[in-house]
Amino acid sequence: MTATISPLHDLTAPVIELSGARKTYHTGDIEFEALRGIDCRIFPGEYVAIVGPSGSGKSTLMNILGCLDVLTSGSYILAGEDVSHMDEDALASARNRRIGFVFQQFHLLSSLTALGNVELPLVYAGVAPAERRERAMRALTRVGLGDKSRNHPGQLSGGQQQRVAIARALVTEPAIVLADEPTGNLDSHSTRDVLGMLDELHAEGSTIVLITHEADVAARASTVYNVTDGQFVGAGTEIAK
Structure with a gap:
């Protein structure tokens, strides 16, 4: 049987819903509250930026949103699934099914081609080889790199490598694309790209x-x-376009 990754069906419900989200870290007797009761609702099709300087809590929030960590208290509903206090295995499953990551460092495997890198999330999901190649090729074409499928990361520019990472993020048809400082290692031309x-x-x-x-x-x-x-x-600020 071919494995499938279920898409988000209810377009009227929030894809992300944080309620009273708190995260506290303990080092010996020292307690540090990195998140202090955040409430947030993001709906399908939104484009949201979370901005803050170093030490503001945005990296902790990214780890929570990306199911890389769990809350100390409060709740986090991701695409209708309560991931607030899942164990590591359940979090890993939620990450692979619901989130497409784009990182500052690309995180591409140098030993694999662009196509091979994009296929990886589907390998982990148990998708059959023929289907995952087809879906990976479709994702690469979507980001304008269909002709670079056989290239390895070292043969691509920084902007092209980030496009491969975006294709990898899209290949599972995730509920959200979570981009963490995606232009931090790029020149101005690649940043615009x-x-x-x-x-x-x-x-x-x-x-x-x-x-x-x-x-x-x-x-x-x-x-x-x-x-x-x-x-x-303050509340989320809508940007006039």
Whole structure:
């Protein structure tokens, strides 16, 4: 039987819903509250930026949203699934089914071609080889790299490598694309290229959550949340286009 990854069906419900989200870290007798009661609802098709300087709590929030960590208290509903206090195995499953990651460092395997890198999430999901190759090729074509499928990361520019990472994020048809400082290692030309790609994906209906410390990058989103001391400063600000 061919494995499938279920898409998000209910387009009227939030794809992300945080309620009273708190995260506390303990080091010996020292307690540090990184998130201090965040509430947030993001709906399918939105393009949201979460902005804050180093130490603001945005990285902790990214780890929570990406199912890389769990809350100390509060709740997190991702595509209708309560992931607030899952164990590591359940979190890994939720990540692979619901989230497409785009990282600052690309995280491509140098030993694999562009096609092989894009296939990886489908390998982990147990998708049959013929189907995963077809879907991976479709994702690469979608980001304009269909002719680079046999190239290895070392044969691609930084902007092209990030496009491969975006294709890998899209191949599972995730509930959200979570982009963590996706332009942090790119020159100005590649930055415009990657941000343009995210704009196109949003226009096509993808739900995008962008984590950044750069206000000009955040301005590409439709809604911006500013994080300070583990809290949102005011409600999400809609950006006029």
